[in-house]
Amino acid sequence: MLIDLLRSLLILVGAAFFLVGTLGLLRFPDAPTRIHALTKVDNLGLGLIVLGLLPGVASWPVVFKMILIWLLAIAAASLAGHLVVQAWAGSQNKETSSRDS
Amino acid sequence: MILDWLLAGALIGTAAGVLLTRDLYRSVVLFIIFGLLMALVWVRVEAPDLALAEAAIGAGLTGVLFLDALGHLNPDKAAAVRQKYRQPLLSGLAFLLALGVTGLLWMALVDSPQPGVHLPEIVDQQLLASGVEHPITAVLLSFRAYDTLLEVAVILVAVVVGLALRFSQEDQPAETQVLSPLLQKMLVWLLPLMLMVAIYLLWIGSYRSGGAFQAAAVLAAMAVLMRMSGTPIPGHSNLYLLRIGLVVGLGLFLLLGSVDLVSGGNFLAWPEGWEKASILVVEGALTFSLGMLLFSLFEASPAPKQASMTRGGGA
Amino acid sequence: MTWALWVSTLLLLLALVLGVWRVWLGPTLADRMLAAQLFGTTGVALLLLLAELLEQPALRDVALVIALLAVMATVAFVARAQPAGQSISKKENEDAD
Numbered sequence: 001m002l003i004d005l006l007r008s009l010l011i012l013v014g015a016a017f018f019l020v021g022t023l024g025l026l027r028f029p030d031a032p033t034r035i036h037a038l039t040k041v042d043n044l045g046l047g048l049i050v051l052g053l054l055p056g057v058a059s060w061p062v063v064f065k066m067i068l069i070w071l072l073a074i075a076a077a078s079l080a081g082h083l084v085v086q087a088w089a090g091s092q093n094k095e096t097s098s099r100d101s
Numbered sequence: 102m103i104l105d106w107l108l109a110g111a112l113i114g115t116a117a118g119v120l121l122t123r124d125l126y127r128s129v130v131l132f133i134i135f136g137l138l139m140a141l142v143w144v145r146v147e148a149p150d151l152a153l154a155e156a157a158i159g160a161g162l163t164g165v166l167f168l169d170a171l172g173h174l175n176p177d178k179a180a181a182v183r184q185k186y187r188q189p190l191l192s193g194l195a196f197l198l199a200l201g202v203t204g205l206l207w208m209a210l211v212d213s214p215q216p217g218v219h220l221p222e223i224v225d226q227q228l229l230a231s232g233v234e235h236p237i238t239a240v241l242l243s244f245r246a247y248d249t250l251l252e253v254a255v256i257l258v259a260v261v262v263g264l265a266l267r268f269s270q271e272d273q274p275a276e277t278q279v280l281s282p283l284l285q286k287m288l289v290w291l292l293p294l295m296l297m298v299a300i301y302l303l304w305i306g307s308y309r310s311g312g313a314f315q316a317a318a319v320l321a322a323m324a325v326l327m328r329m330s331g332t333p334i335p336g337h338s339n340l341y342l343l344r345i346g347l348v349v350g351l352g353l354f355l356l357l358g359s360v361d362l363v364s365g366g367n368f369l370a371w372p373e374g375w376e377k378a379s380i381l382v383v384e385g386a387l388t389f390s391l392g393m394l395l396f397s398l399f400e401a402s403p404a405p406k407q408a409s410m411t412r413g414g415g416a
Numbered sequence: 417m418t419w420a421l422w423v424s425t426l427l428l429l430l431a432l433v434l435g436v437w438r439v440w441l442g443p444t445l446a447d448r449m450l451a452a453q454l455f456g457t458t459g460v461a462l463l464l465l466l467a468e469l470l471e472q473p474a475l476r477d478v479a480l481v482i483a484l485l486a487v488m489a490t491v492a493f494v495a496r497a498q499p500a501g502q503s504i505s506k507k508e509n510e511d512a513d
Contacts, residue, residue, distance in 0.1 A: 004417045007417065007420075008417055008420030008421075009420075011420055011421060011424045011465070012420050012423065012424055012427075014424065014461070015423070015424035015425075015427035015428050015431075015461075016427065018427065018428050018431040018457075018458055018461060019427050019430065019431045019434075021431070021454065022431040022432075022434045022435050022438075022454070022458075023434075025435060025438045025450070025451060025454060026434060026437060026438055031444055031446040031447050031450065034438075034447060034450055035450060037454075038450050038453055038454050038457075042454060042457045042458065043457065045461065046457055046460065046461050049424070049461050049464060049465065050464065053464055053465070053468055056468060062473070062476065065476060065480060066464065066476065068480070069460060069464070069476070069479050069480050069483045072294075072480075072483035072484055072486070073456070073457050073460055073483045073486065075287060075291070075487075076453070076456065076457075076483060076486035076487045076490075077453060077457060077486075078283075079283060079284060079287055079487050079490070079491075080449070080450070080453040080486070080487065080490040081450075081453075082281070082283050083279065083281060083283075083284070083490050083491065083494045084446050084449055084450060084490060084493075084494070085446075086281070086494075087446065087494050088444070088446045103426060104422075104425060104426060104429060107426075107429050107430070107433060108429065110433075111429075111432065111433045111436065114436065115436060118436070118439075118440060122440075124442075126445050126448065127439065127440065127442065127448060130439050130448040130449065130451070130452050131436075131439055131440070133452050133455075133489055134435075134436060134439060134451075134452060134455050137455050137456070137459045137482070138432075140459070140478060140482070141459065141462060141463075144463065144466055144470075144472075144475055144478070147470075147472075149472055149474035149475060149477075149478065150474075152475070152478045153474070153477060153478050153481060156478050156481045156482045156485070157481050157485065160456075160459075160482060160485065161481070161482075161485035161488050161489075162485075162488075164452075164488070164489045164492070165488050165489060165492040168489065168492045168493050169492060279491055279494050279495045284491065287487075291484075291487070294484065295484055298480060298481070298484055302477065302481075305477070309473075309474055310474035310477065311474075311477065315481070319481060319484065319485070322484075322485050322488055325488065325492070326487070326488060326491060329491050329492060329495040330491065330495075
């Protein structure tokens with residue numbers, strides 16, 4: 001009973017984090033700041049949801065799979081953030097230098 | 102219920118967005134999201150196999166192909182595409198045509214005849230004879246193997262035509278790579294993981310959602326990722342290997358499908374007692390070939406503008 | 417327990433639908449790619465929840481595939497869209513209709 005309550009709470013809080021992340025994506029002023037919403041808030045939300053779901057999973061391989069999914073999501077988000085901001089900064093530099101010359 | 106309405110609304114909204122926007126990049130990103138929503142819709146209509154295929158092909162590979170194509174697109178040409186939208190006669194005609202097709206589809210939907218037989222039940226009854234435990238796989242590779250065979254043949258022909266066009270061009274395939282140490286490090290464990298997942302999807306196809314097409318999509322994604330990050334692919338430039346790889350799936354399918362025919366049985370009836378083994382072998386070969394076919398679609402794209410300019414023109 | 421799962425599913429879907437708005441707005445290519453990435457993570461969470469709710473373990477495989485291929489689009493975008501001279505931080509001043 002208590003564990004169910006705890007799980008529900010974890011999952012709900014996780015989902016709320018996603019909503020906050022999307023809010024950040026909508027409200028933050030530019031791409032580099034929006035990356036924060038994407039790479040931090042959402043993956044924390046996913047982590048909480050996975051954590052909340054884990055006790056209900058019957059077999060170890062599935063537990064392993066769900067943790068793997070979470071790790072993959074973190075890796076993908078951080079790589080995406082890294083690549084996008086690198087490209088973003090690169091093309092910003094190009095634009096300012098072309099404006100100067 | 103609210104869930105379904107929200108999902109359906111978002112699906113139609115993104116579909117409209119893909120079609121109506123004049124900005125091609127916006128269109129492509131919306132299309133990737135459309136693929137994801139489509140996968141969720143397949144989940145809601147209890148078709149996890151399609152959801153799996155949609156996730157791998159729709160949200161994964163097709164988006165990459167479109168982004169790739171956009172990268173190759175000349176900005177002037179892109180402007181010309183946009184100009185086309187502004188021709189009232191043409192767009193009016195297209196609108197009428199689309200309306201007509203929608204009307205026909207609607208009529209087909211309303212008038213669709215009641216099937217005399219309940220197919221899922223029959224599939225369930227015959228499942229034991231197919232040698233596999235997953236009904237979808239049984240339908241695809243046993244009951245309706247003919248359809249699958251022809252599908253693979255159609256894809257093969259399409260890719261051969263694409264590659265022929267590719268080889269007739271002067272410029273070589275694109276060599277642009279992402280030079281990021283983070284990506285390189287991550288690929289060290291991401292690529293083996295992708296291979297593992299592909300094999301896993303192929304294997305579970307015999308008793309659960311999964312199978313050759315989904316596994317092939319993951320395999321192709323792996324090759325595309327290797328290509329984009331500059332990781333060498335073994336045997337990549339060997340044309341003989343390419344040809345063998347492209348046809349091995351279809352070839353084995355035909356060969357094993359004919360075994361029973363030779364001994365007096367039916368075409369595409371798997372050898373008695375070897376049903377599961379045959380299906381697994383054919384699916385394995387199909388996975389490899391389909392993966393290569395999908396990857397070849399990516400490879401067949403011309404070199405980006407800048408690369409071809411440094412080689413003195415071309416495309 | 418079940419109601420919490422359903423409410424969370426609804427919240428996630430809401431987050432997804434709101435995210436489309438950012439894709440539409442842009443204004444830069446980078447913003448759109450980031451939003452697409454966010455869609456991947458949200459989709460993964462949704463699928464994991466639905467796998468539990470609908471008792472369809474196959475959905476975890478769908479989530480796995482989406483998580484696995486999530487990097488593809490971004491890498492493709494950086495590898496191919498960029499060299500072609502498409503500026504990703506440039507705002508497109510287009511009439512949106």
